[in-house]
Amino acid sequence: MARQFIYHMQGLTKAYAGGKKVLENVNLSFYPDAKIGVLGPNGAGKSTLLKAVSGMIRPSYGTVRLDGTDITAMAANRRVRHGLAQSPEGRRMFPYMTTEENLRIGAYTRRDRERIDEDVEHFFSLWPVIERRRTSPAGLLSGGEQQIVAIGRAVLAEPKVLLLDEPSLGLAPVLIEDLYDGLRRTVRERHQSVVLVEQNAEQALKLADRVHVLVGGEIVHSGPAADITAADVAGLYFSTGSTETHP
Amino acid sequence: MKLFLQQLVNGLGVGAQYALWTVGYGLVYQVLGLMHFAHGDTLIFATFVCFTLVASGVPFLLAGLVAIAVAAVLSVAIERTVYRPLIRRGEAFLAFVAALAAAFVIRNAVQLIWGNRTRVFPHDLLPQRTFEVAGIRFSSMPLLNLACALLIVACFQQYLKRTRSGQAIVAVSQDREAAAMVGIGVNRTVALVYALSGAIGMVGLLLYVASFSSLTLGLGFSVTLKAFIAAIIGGIGSVRGAVIGGLALGVLEAMIGGYVSTLLQDAIVFSALALFLVYRPTGFIGRREAVKL
Numbered sequence: 001m002a003r004q005f006i007y008h009m010q011g012l013t014k015a016y017a018g019g020k021k022v023l024e025n026v027n028l029s030f031y032p033d034a035k036i037g038v039l040g041p042n043g044a045g046k047s048t049l050l051k052a053v054s055g056m057i058r059p060s061y062g063t064v065r066l067d068g069t070d071i072t073a074m075a076a077n078r079r080v081r082h083g084l085a086q087s088p089e090g091r092r093m094f095p096y097m098t099t100e101e102n103l104r105i106g107a108y109t110r111r112d113r114e115r116i117d118e119d120v121e122h123f124f125s126l127w128p129v130i131e132r133r134r135t136s137p138a139g140l141l142s143g144g145e146q147q148i149v150a151i152g153r154a155v156l157a158e159p160k161v162l163l164l165d166e167p168s169l170g171l172a173p174v175l176i177e178d179l180y181d182g183l184r185r186t187v188r189e190r191h192q193s194v195v196l197v198e199q200n201a202e203q204a205l206k207l208a209d210r211v212h213v214l215v216g217g218e219i220v221h222s223g224p225a226a227d228i229t230a231a232d233v234a235g236l237y238f239s240t241g242s243t244e245t246h247p
Numbered sequence: 248m249k250l251f252l253q254q255l256v257n258g259l260g261v262g263a264q265y266a267l268w269t270v271g272y273g274l275v276y277q278v279l280g281l282m283h284f285a286h287g288d289t290l291i292f293a294t295f296v297c298f299t300l301v302a303s304g305v306p307f308l309l310a311g312l313v314a315i316a317v318a319a320v321l322s323v324a325i326e327r328t329v330y331r332p333l334i335r336r337g338e339a340f341l342a343f344v345a346a347l348a349a350a351f352v353i354r355n356a357v358q359l360i361w362g363n364r365t366r367v368f369p370h371d372l373l374p375q376r377t378f379e380v381a382g383i384r385f386s387s388m389p390l391l392n393l394a395c396a397l398l399i400v401a402c403f404q405q406y407l408k409r410t411r412s413g414q415a416i417v418a419v420s421q422d423r424e425a426a427a428m429v430g431i432g433v434n435r436t437v438a439l440v441y442a443l444s445g446a447i448g449m450v451g452l453l454l455y456v457a458s459f460s461s462l463t464l465g466l467g468f469s470v471t472l473k474a475f476i477a478a479i480i481g482g483i484g485s486v487r488g489a490v491i492g493g494l495a496l497g498v499l500e501a502m503i504g505g506y507v508s509t510l511l512q513d514a515i516v517f518s519a520l521a522l523f524l525v526y527r528p529t530g531f532i533g534r535r536e537a538v539k540l
Binding site: 054056075076077078080081085086088092093094095096097101104105106108109153157 | 411417431
């Protein structure tokens with residue numbers, strides 16, 4: 001029996017008024033437990049793609065199916081119920097809620113109280129530094145801590161597909177290492193399907209088993225992560241006519 | 248000293264009503280960034296319904312429950328039909344104007360149904376007695392008001408802190424998009440906020456008619472105005488701020504009435520409002536950006 005795609009996006013195009021296309025004919029499909037990396041320079045359409053995946057924007061054309069259900073026109077909050085949770089760009093903590101409240105609200109769509117409690121404790125056991133800030137307002141955490149909480153919040157939804165938008169953005173290199181170590185552990189433990197959008201190709205390639213390189217709103221390369229290096233990826237940014245510079 | 252204590256107790260009693268009017272008003276502001284200028288007239292409509300029920304023999308507490316339900320439903324209806332379409336189009340200023348318009352429409356509807364006359368409730372809606380402490384006579388009514396308000400606000404705070412829908416309200420008030428991203432239905436949550444603001448505000452008005460018995464058409468605007476002033480004094484968008492602002496406004500008015508003149512009451516209160524807007528726009532305990540209309 002053929003395996004069914006957990007996530008199946010076909011021909012996704014997003015054009016804004018005036019006809020400027022930020023995404024053109026993007027196909028993105030994968031099986032359960034896949035770790036997908038989406039790489040690309042600034043302005044390549046990565047965040048737009050992720051917003052289309054999570055339902056924060058409506059695509060102009062194309063269809064999206066999640067575990068067999070057509071979710072193309074589904075509102076963002078209902079997608080969470082169907083198994084799609086994200087750690088958004090900029091972390092988007094609820095700044096006046098405590099760290100623990102921020103985590104728990106991630107489980108908003110769940111009803112199994114005892115298991116939610118266990119998952120929260122499990123998270124804090126993995127991150128003792130954050131455990132100490134449990135009752136402080138999340139707005140007072142450092143950028144790195146907020147990023148970890150944002151990912152924890154998304155994981156607490158127990159999604160079928162976990163979306164991560166630029167987790168390394170704005171963090172010190174040593175923190176990025178820690179963050180990715182923890183992230184790798186978590187997604188392997190849970191056999192979690194992941195879509196990771198990153199500029200930091202080096203880290204993304206260590207987590208992903210398949211990568212798509214997005215330049216100018218189009219996927220210019222797809223293949224196993226093992227077959228490509230961070231330098232190759234950077235080369236793709238330039239060879240395909242991107243005008244943006246990349247650090 | 249005697250006058251001071253009496254005015255203090257009376258001020259706290261009235262301030263307790265203000266606090267209940269303000270809690271919902273401030274919450275709507277926090278969630279939508281919108282001054283809910285139809286708040287008072289919505290509550291007055293429900294109060295007139297309560298009057299009609301009481302006048303036809305329905306017990307006050309039962310009529311009060313009906314009024315609470317009416318206030319909640321009417322608040323949600325205004326949100327759906329007036330605010331939401333404008334807010335969705337990003338027309339915050341139009342929404343503010345539309346709020347004023349909605350207030351007038353409701354007031355005229357009240358006028359059409361119940362007329363212009365002052366209505367008088369029976370004087371024994373809630374049990375009350377007077378007692379003497381150290382030679383000073385107090386009525387039990389202000390104390391009952393204060394106890395009711397503090398109890399309701401404490402319950403409401405626990406609700407926000409401990410329940411799933413309460414946390415959804417808190418989340419939506421801090422970041423609507425992020426709230427949607429964790430699966431919260433933002434529209435439903437906003438509707439819930441309006442329902443709660445109507446219901447809690449209505450309790451304040453039930454205490455008002457139980458204390459003062461008279462009900463006039465003009466009271467609606469006065470409710471909106473008191474809530475606005477109390478919200479700014481206390482710190483808009485915070486439940487604790489609403490209570491502090493409401494009580495402070497009640498006491499301030501009572502002291503002016505006792506020591507200066509009731510004629511100057513509004514002038515002094517508005518001066519205080521102006522001072523707060525200039526020197527402390529986030530109120531006693533406000534935390535976020537300054538007030539915007």
